[in-house]
Amino acid sequence: MTSSRPARNGILILGGGFAGAYVARLLGRRGATIVSPENFMLYTPMLAEAASGTLEPRHVVVPLRMMCPYAELLLGRAVGLDEASRTVAVATDAGSFDVAYEQLVLALGSVPRTLPIPGLAEHGLGFKNLADAIHLRNHVLRELEAADAALVASRAERHLTFVFVGAGYAGVEALAELSDLVRDALRYYPRLRGARQRWVLVDAAPTILPEIPTRLSEYAARQLTGRGIDIRVGTTLESVEEDSLVLSDGSRLETHTLVWTAGVRAHPLLAELGLPLDERGRVRVDNILRVEGCGNIWALGDCARVLNAATPDHPDPPTSQHALRQARRLAKNLQAAPRPYHYRMRGMVATLGRHKGVGDVLGLRLRGFLGWFATRTYHLYQLPLTSRKLRVVTDWTVSLFFRRDIAELSMLGHARGLSREGHEEASTISVTFGTREGEGVD
Ligand SMILES: Cc1cc2nc3c(=O)[nH]c(=O)nc-3n(C[C@H](O)[C@H](O)[C@H](O)COP(=O)(O)OP(=O)(O)OC[C@H]3O[C@@H](n4cnc5c(N)ncnc54)[C@H](O)[C@@H]3O)c2cc1C
Secondary structure: OOOEEEEEEEEEEOOOOOOOOOHHHHHHHOOOOEEEEEOEEEEEHHHHHHHHOOOHHHHHHHHHHOOOOOEEEEEEEEEEEEEOEEEEEEEEEEEEEEEOEEEEOOOOEEEEEOOOOOHHHHHEEEOHHHHHHHHHHHHHHHHHHHHHOOOOOOOHHOOOOEEOOOOOHHHHHHHHHHHHHHHHHHHHHHHHHHOOOEEEEEEEOOOOOOOOOOHHHHHHHHHHHHHEEEEOOOEEEEEEEEEEEEEOOOOOEOOOOEOOOOEEOHHHHHHOOOOOOOOOEEEEEEOOOOEEOOOOOOOOOHHEEEOOOOOOOOOOOOOOHHHHHHHHHHHHHOOOOOOOOOOOOOEEEEOOOOOOOOEEEOOOOEEEEHHHHHHHHHHHHHOOOHHHHHHHHHHHHHHHHHOOOOOHHHHOOOOOOOOOHHHHHHHHHHEEEEEEEHHHOO
């Protein structure tokens, strides 16, 4: 049987990402109840650095209970809405129940948008959350090990070919950071000295980084091309197999690595809630961020089509910068007479790997080291909690003086226990290493 409980102060927030966590934080002592499947907010702009090893993965997330000390956290998922009884069905590890609200905030974010491309679902790697970042890092480091173990050069090259589809923030930053990781790591692979590595960035659009001004995105493209990255705009992915893929320009690339970051779509739960949606499945809200036709349901962030009084021609793009500004307005609208949302962007920043970046800050176009420095400064300023900022600064400082950590930890997720089989396997591995070392001496 299902029982119900009230949301703290009547405010129920679905989603603890940028939008939801900031609304709860900005409500301060008034409090709210957050429903989230994770007990942390992921600071996505730093995800690429977590993948490349510049930042410790734990340091790019902020625990919700610390970030929003006056909010109640329900670790679980919203699974349904009953507007008539003003309740949301929530599934948690402790069972399912209804949570009653007076004001409901939808901040469910987005999910990766995939296309029905043959082989994509089986062989593509995502880059949207912390698990994706750790998995991608481990995958890239395993590819280096496989290249090192390969007996023929053509096989090694296949392991050293990395293809990213989607040239927005996520794809460009991930590619730039991971190519730096591989370049640094190769110092420790003497057998691979001189081996050809290949990084390919593919996008259907005519330019990379459509979120930033054209002059800066052109600069970013020149930077990446200068580092040997093969940029293919106006190109799409046609099909993928385990060890190769085909692009719309007719080329076939031999690779084991396809990273898919080509866009997001609204959270699928929204389609089941009976609320007004736009053609992309996002909830339609009015100019005060209230869901159209609903007196007490609000929405923001990637899951909503948000109209901005400062940019009447187009709704807000799905960025953390906009989610944060929307959260500021919504937290105020929940506490006093609602006012329209209005945000004029003063800048944007993106990193292109170590010591390189682009930024447009207060009308100043920043490139190279200055762009990189501005990007880091901006994200450090935005990251909540002084303790988190200090951890990130410490990681960055260490990375200035020491080389990256290249340990590959994926096996840690599969502890074998003390079985006899496990010991036998371990001794086989040491014999194999011994043989390879012996060969090297000869
Ligand atoms: C790799 C990457 C890099 C990016 N880099 C940048 C950048 O440099 N600059 C920039 O401005 N933007 C960047 N973005 C975009 C930015 O992250 C998003 O626009 C922002 O996170 C949107 O905030 P949100 O709260 O709407 O969604 P999210 O932050 O995705 O939060 C949604 C939350 O809802 C939770 N949720 C999901 N299902 C349920 C459920 N059933 N019940 C309850 N909760 C649920 C999720 O777990 C999540 O915590 C990047 C995105 C990615 C993926």
